[in-house]
Amino acid sequence: xxxxxxxxxxxxxxxxxxxxxxxxxxxxxxxxxxxxxxxxxxxxxxxxxxxxxxxxxxxxxxxxxxxxxxxxxxxxxxxxxxxxxxxxxxxxxxxxxxxxxxxxxxxxxxxxxxxxxxxxxxxxxxxxxxxxxxxxxxxxxxxxxx
Amino acid sequence: xxxxxxxxxxxxxxxxxxxxxxxxxxxxxxxxxxxxxxxxxxxxxxxxxxxxxxxxxxxxxxxxxxxxxxxxxxxxxxxxxxxxxxxxxxxxxxxxxxxxxxxxxxxxxxxxxxxxxxxxxxxxxxxxxxxxxxxxxxxxxxxxxx
DNA sequence: TTCCTTGCAAACGATTTGCATTGGA
DNA sequence: TCCAATGCAAATCGTTTGCAAGGAA
Numbered sequence: 310x311x312x313x314x315x316x317x318x319x320x321x322x323x324x325x326x327x328x329x330x331x332x333x334x335x336x337x338x339x340x341x342x343x344x345x346x347x348x349x350x351x352x353x354x355x356x357x358x359x360x361x362x363x364x365x366x367x368x369x370x371x372x373x374x375x376x377x378x379x380x381x382x383x384x385x386x387x388x389x390x391x392x393x394x395x396x397x398x399x400x401x402x403x404x405x406x407x408x409x410x411x412x413x414x415x416x417x418x419x420x421x422x423x424x425x426x427x428x429x430x431x432x433x434x435x436x437x438x439x440x441x442x443x444x445x446x447x448x449x450x451x452x453x454x455x
Numbered sequence: 456x457x458x459x460x461x462x463x464x465x466x467x468x469x470x471x472x473x474x475x476x477x478x479x480x481x482x483x484x485x486x487x488x489x490x491x492x493x494x495x496x497x498x499x500x501x502x503x504x505x506x507x508x509x510x511x512x513x514x515x516x517x518x519x520x521x522x523x524x525x526x527x528x529x530x531x532x533x534x535x536x537x538x539x540x541x542x543x544x545x546x547x548x549x550x551x552x553x554x555x556x557x558x559x560x561x562x563x564x565x566x567x568x569x570x571x572x573x574x575x576x577x578x579x580x581x582x583x584x585x586x587x588x589x590x591x592x593x594x595x596x597x598x599x600x601x
Numbered sequence: 602t603t604c605c606t607t608g609c610a611a612a613c614g615a616t617t618t619g620c621a622t623t624g625g626a
Numbered sequence: 627t628c629c630a631a632t633g634c635a636a637a638t639c640g641t642t643t644g645c646a647a648g649g650a651a
Contacts, residue, residue, distance in 0.1 A: 329626080331624085331630090334631095362632080363616085364616085364618085364632085364634075365633070384529050385529060386614090386615090386641095387529075387533040387535070387615060387616090387640070388615075389615085389616085402578065404578070404584045415578050417574065417578055421574050425574070428571070428591070432563055435561070436550055437601075438550045438593065438598065439595045439601050441553060442593075443592065444591075444592045445571070445574070445575070445589065445590075445592075446590045447575050447578060447588075447589045448587055449579065449587040450584070450587065451584055452582070452583040455585050474605090475605070475606075477606070477607090479607075496640080508607080509640090510610090513640090513641060533640060533641090535640085
C-alpha cells in the first residue's frame with residue numbers, strides 16, 4: 310500500500326472515530342508508512358524533527374493506537390516501537406536483532422502462513438486461549454551485525 | 456524438569472562461571488522454576504517477599520541472564536519478564552493475554568515444531584538474517600479474561 | 602584479608618500528565 | 627465558537643548505579 314493511500318485510509322478511520330487528523334499525527338503516520346519496521350518514539354522524533362515535541366509524539370501514538378492505526382511492539386531496554394496495524398500493511402512477522410535491537414518486517418508465502426495459522430489455532434484450543442493475532446518472532450543477528 | 460534438579464543444574468552452571476549461588480539468587484531461580492510463564496521483577500518480588508529488595512532482584516536477574524540461566528521477555532508497559540532458559544525448561548512458545556498481560560508457556564508437538572523451524576530457516580535465509588532462537592507468540596485473551 | 606554480594610538511597614531514561622495556550626472543524 | 631490538540635515542564639515508574647556494610651573463601 311502506498312504512503313498516500315495509507316494516509317487516506319487513516320484519515321477515513323480517524324474520521325469515523327471523530328478524531329482529528331492533525332499535522333503532528335500525519336507526520337507520525339507518514340514516518341511509519343515509510344519505515345521497514347517498528348520505530349520507537351525517539352526514533353520517530355529523530356526522523357520527524359523537533360517541530361513535534363516528544364510528549365506530543367507519545368500522545369499521537371497513544372491516540373493512533375486506540376484508533377487501531379498503529380500497534381505497539383515492546384523491545385529491549387524498555388523501548389516501545391510502533392508500526393502501522395496489519396490492515397494497513399498486510400500481515401507479517403518479525404526478525405529481531407539481538408545485537409542492535411532493530412526489528413525488520415517479513416511477509417511469508419500464503420501456504421506457510423496457513424500452516425502457522427493452523428498451528429496457532431491448535432495450540433490455542435488446547436490451552437482454552439482465544440487467539441486474536443500471532444507473531445512469529447525470529448531472534449538472531451541482522452545482516453549488519455552478523 | 457523438577458525444581459530441585461533445576462536448582463542442581465543452575466548450581467553447576469554458576470560454579471563453572473565462578474559465580475556464587477547465593478540465597479537471593481536461589482530464591483529467584485526457585486520462583487521461576489515454580490512458575491508457568493515469565494515473571495517481572497516486581498512479580499517475583501511479590502512472590503519471594505521483601506526479604507530480597509528489588510535492586511538485588513534486578514542484579515540477580517542480570518547475573519543469571521549473563522550466565523544463560525534466565526531469558527528476558529519484553530512486554531507491555533515497559534515491563535521485562537524473565538523465565539528460565541530453554542535448556543532448563545525445554546523449548547516452548549507463548550500465549551500473551553492482551554487484557555491482563557499474563558504470559559503462559561506452551562510446548563508443541565515435535566512434528567509441528569519441525570515445521571516452525573523450517574519456516575524460520577527459510578524466512579531467515581531470504582533476509583540474510585542469522586536465526587538464533589524463535590518464539591511463536593499468540594496474542595489474545597486467556598481463559599480467565601475471555 | 603580479599604572479593605563478591607547486598608541494601609539503601611539517589612540517579613536515570615522512557616513515558617505520562619497538569620495546565621495554560623493554540624488550532625482546526 | 628469551542629472543544630480537542632499541543633507545548634512545556636514537572637511528575638511517574640521501571641530499572642540502574644554509587645557507595646558503604648556484610649559475607650564467603
